Amino acid sequence: MHSSAVFLIEFGAVILGLGLLGRLAGRLQFSPIPLYLLAGLAFGKGGLLPLGASEEFVAIGAEIGVILLLLMLGLEYTASDLVSNLKTQYPAGLVDAALNALPGAVMALLLGWGPVAAVVLAGVTWISSSGVIAKVLRDLGRLGNRETPVILSILVLEDLAMAVYLPIVTALLAGAGLAAGSATLAVALGVAGLVLFLAVRYGRVISRFVSSDDPEKLLLVVLGLTLLVAGIAQQLQVSAAVGAFLVGIALSGEVAEGAHNLLSPLRDLFAAVFFVFFGLNTDPASIPPVLLPALLLAVVTAGTKIATGYWAAWRAGIPSRGRWRAGGTLVARGEFSIVIAGLAVTAGIEPSLGPLATAYVLILVVLGPLTARGTEPLVSRLTARRTKRRAERPVRAERAERTEGDGGAAPAAEEPRETVADEYDTLGRS
Template identity: 25%
Template sequence: MIHLPNLIVDLGLILGAAAVITLIFKYLKQPVVLGYLMAGFLVGPHFKLFPTIVEVENVQVWAEIGVIILLFSLGLEFSFKKLMKVGGSASVSAMSEIIIMLFIGYFTGQAFGWSSMDSIFLGAILSVSSTTIIIRAFEEIGIKGQQFASLVFGVLIVEDLATIVLLVLLSTLAVSQQFEGTEMLFSIMKLGFFLTLWFIGGIFFIPTLLKRLKPLLSNEMLLIISLSLCLLMVYLASSAGFSPALGAFIMGSILAETNQGIKIEHLVSPIKDLFGAVFFVSVGMLIDPQILVEYWFPVTIILIITIVGKLFSSGLGALLSGQTLKTSIQTGLSLAQIGEFSFIIATLGMTLGVTSSFLYPITVAVSAITTFTTPYMIKFSFPFSNKVVAMLPQKWKDSLARYSAATQSVSATSNWRVFLRKYITNTVIHTIFSIAVIILSTKYIYPFFQEQSEGKIWGAIVTIFITIIALSPFFYALSFRNLYDEEAQKLSRHKNYRNIVYVMRAFRHLLALALLIVMLNSLLSIQAAIIAFVLVVITLVVFRKQIKKYYIKIEERFLVNFNKNGVDVEEKETPMLAPWDAHFTEIVVKPESSVVGKTLEELKWRERAGINVASISRGDLNIHLPARDTIIYPGDKLYIIGTDTQIKKINSILRPEKSVGESDSLYKPSLEKILVQKDSYLYGRSLKESNLRDIAEGIVVGIERNGQRIVNPESNWIFDENDLVWIVGDHKKILSALQ
């Protein structure tokens, strides 16, 4: 008999148990994640009734790979363009939730008598919500188009990035075992440096690489290249002292900005499902009933704190950002859970050996319970928010309405703010890339040429030459780019801003010179560095125009790659018409919807539901302010404006009828041809008068008359004798209605 390694047997047991349990949970209409946790518990070392995993260490390796793939997939769903467009409300709500829950979690742990590290990790675990669980709950309840749902999605986008920062800070704190402000500040600056470098560099190179390879890219090759890039970034992140999960997330977010992002996400999805199942099952394996029984009181308290604390923290942030009280309460109750990122944070503490053994199963227990309660909390948010609003005095309601309207109506941006934003962005980005080039030059290029030249001066000269060529576009950008635009010129003429603008310009010139001096001083002696400095400055001034063209090409390449996908409908801001409840939202038309093939004039949505269609996104086509004769097609993304009640009504109109779904198996569409005779139904009628869609459930796609073919005839077409009409529809209904 051939011996099977324990790893294969364990993997088969994990997937088999996951399959059976998740089928049961699916039948019971419970989240699949809970099924994975239960499967892990049943095959884990703490439950002996069923076969048990033999080599837990090997499973943990699979689980670590699962974390990497899971974060890579989350990165593919993440978008920096979406992050820039979430607006102030989502950012304020997310940061309010994270900061308040960090403090609440920490002081809760201290009240239990836990160690400082356990308390800090508990705060981090409670500070983030579950993207997967919330999106799935919104889809099941059918409220993705409502106003507060848009705000929740924005909060989740901000939380995704904030959690990555938390992972880095927690890793640093775990290694040092003490909270040092200087070290934390250095870690944040280091993280910002590498995030900017990796993201901008990745956007510059990777879309171009995929574009060049497109003729050679099959699905298999695209998947392999994507995973190899993911693992490469995992290695770079680890080498820089960050967690592997950070590298996976960053590469996923970079690939999400390419025109292949959606396709890559689709290809990676089965792998994510596989390794994600292994990860969540491995989490369930760590559930120890004895620990849960022992710590039932902390579990109960933390559960209550999670629900109440998140309602307060995120709801307060939403209210302060100008959202209505109703929207704020609905947002807070929707975010009242912990999920996949909390598992990863708990795993980090356990892997680094800085948290106690009880924290992980407590996290799993709270997550499992809040996963179960999330759909009910979202449903409960509607009557609860209405009741709270009804209980408030009228003066309070009026004050909140005025505050909301005033906050959301502030949209003017001064020239000073525009200039300051451009100045800071330009300075930070090009300084980071200049430092990166200098580090690369001094750490790798210079030692290489020194070895090749055996310590002779030409090695340093070649290094300086290569480095200056690489640095020249960034020096140009630091010194001149975006400094003489319209805003800067207006401010220069204003006496209150003139001097500070001049000082800021001078600072950037000095910064570029300082970076040049640092680079030369690290390669040459002081005397040689001074001479080289003068020569380099003269060279940069003389070839300034050529350097400008070089920089513009680099900038254009980045902007083309970054904007390659355009701005999708879902990425647009969704402002609210304050103080009313009307807001923008996106609805995708399903293929089986009854509205497919009808014009906006026929549908009469304004009369029936009170909504207006502002634009329609159809693939790469965007139809702004569609006309009344615009036809709705399957997969159309409708960008509409209306109140929550109106949007709910239009969702019910767009939702496929049950009778349609039930009769799908009986419906056999075919292409039929009908010859029009004088005694037939169609003779003498126009296409519109024939009403074929209703009486025969068919669509006329073409007509042949006197040897000529007319494709998609107009509605005013009159049928004549001997017309050959091509109709797509049900064979029996077409024949019974027309012959």
Template identity: 35%
Template sequence: MNHIVFEVGLAVALIALSGLIAAKLRFSVIPFYILIGMAVGPHAFKLWHLDFRFIESAELIEFMGRIGVLFLLFYLGLEFSVGRLLKAGKSIAVGGTIYILINFSLGLLLGLCLGFPVKEMLVIAGITTISSSAIVAKVLVDLKRTANPETEMILGIIMFEDVFLAVYISILSGLVLSDSSSIGGVLMSAGIALVYMLGLLIVGRKLVPLLNRVLNIRSGELFTIVIFAALFLVAGFSETIHVAEAIGALLIGLVLAETEHAKRIEKLIIPFRDFFGAIFFFSFGLSIDPLTLGGEAMWYALAAVIVTLIGNFIAGMLAGRTADLNPRASSNIGLTIVSRGEFSIIMANLGKAGGLLAILQPFAAMYVLILAILGPLLTKESKVIYLALNRLFKFESRHKKRLQRKRTTVTEES
């Protein structure tokens, strides 16, 4: 413990270095954070007689990573608005439903084909369903696609995923973290989780006028302490009733997003989200034994990547069609939201906390690494990919025929 401060400082320096390399290469930082964590984790090799492994500080860094998850989900709650989703229209709700159903069903089917038990199948489906909002948002900004016609659908699907994530983690945590093995006990835990989540949102919205007055604090120091107290108390209490602490953070974020202080809170949280969020990915890397990434974990991850690529492309084409987007814009949807990151890792950690099969963590690590690298590349080269696929499947000609049939129908009706 004598060198724990130095180890943490060195960890932050390594995170910063890997981030600078990622920025230089214009690539997502997430795989770099995970890889550097794996390289210096307790499971890494000694270099001759030198030992660079993070052993003494691993537990502290893991805790700091947990804090990173709370800030990531809390910030998402602050960004999310039910009103925005409703204003976006029916097409986003339909497109989001299509995306979730296709990817979740394929995830369950993958788990079944690989021979996993039911609980592990549900975790795998969660890992493969939710895209990384952090990577997707960064890619859209970097490639200057925020004004593209398909971007509204992409952002709408991401918001829809957030709603699904909140409900699904609540149910899954009740199932995985419950001490009861009976169906009744599991349903009871899941029911408590859902009632708690809905109750907190309903009561929180009712208390918005009171929260506006309570948070009307001039002192920046005191304002920060009050916000952090609310975040950690709600997240910590959530965990005691088998609701994932990350969802507790999301819920309190959703409540505070309704207040007139939301922008001030958001500005306060961003530096903590970035700092502790980076440590979260680094700490995940620390927990992975590189030797476990081969064998079954690698093959399972490759199978999951193939399933995800197919499922995302089909879901994107169908979602775009419901919004009357052209085939190329629709293909951009599926190719842009293919990246997986923080939420897949959260799902894997939930499986670990529930004592499920140990292979879930290396599987998720390999899966996230591949798609965190592949996702931005597919988005960048989406035009080339679409043109190649269009030669095979004739998307453009089918789209023109469909538009012609629609015009003919409208003419006949008039």
């Protein structure tokens, strides 16, 4: 009886605290993710107020949070959207993966963490935060901009790539050999391909089967189906998150819209719990030793994301200002970086990976909205200054030539030129 009372008090305090932090973030107009992570650090081991009885329940809630995050992401896109994006924007996806995954892998190897940690950290630095970026686009009123489809296409390709990447990471973290890892990847690709085929061909039939006019029944069916598929996927050593993502893709039309509206509050609740749980598993004392590598990695990958967005927008024929806006918007990392790092933390492959990922995400989830707002104005200002300096150079050179031609003497006073005002004055007199 006493333990259940302690559990209710602790868990209630966590939820209440998250609500207050969410309000604070809303007033300050930035993502609440860094505040949730800081709350987890405060409630975890080595924090200000460590949790006890409710930690196991928070772990289950965090897993549900990951599943709902990926489900809601899948609901945003249809299978036909994904197929068309693959056909038209795959070069941008390849450039994105090369520029942004490589720094993470190199950093892990330089720190001596080994190849498995290198693959994990590559994913942490590769994937942008769809949630933070979507909010930034809404807040800045850029949803109708010409560069926005390019940004969304890159995000879609990253999310689709997770269906391949997460099974690979899961197999590596489980210590599976080459044969078992290849089998896991083959199963994941086969399931993903099958779901995409069924969604394109029979999406309406699936949606009609799930559809219901009663919101309660729709919520129960969609949530139950998602958890069931996620559990089966995890049993097959395919990521549960991938299973949830594929369920979201398979649903379309009014069903997807209705499920999105019903599940959004649940998603926000359990996603917040997930970020807290990740912070719970990170000792605050372990962050200062990895703060410098995290800061260096954040600076480098902020630059590579800007380059990715600029190149993709240039390829789509977007003017220069839109290219810089696209690049600056893609900088933010968030939920998916933490999801990937969370898999490694649970597997226990490298104790410092969790703290580094936490510090890295904290830096970029704050820096991301700033680069989205400021990259294009900053570049425009620098370009204007450079243009002004170039324009002034011939004038200075001409003055220097005149001075040298006169033997170093001061130039003779020029006759006063007739100004516009003088011209109007002359016309008035006449």
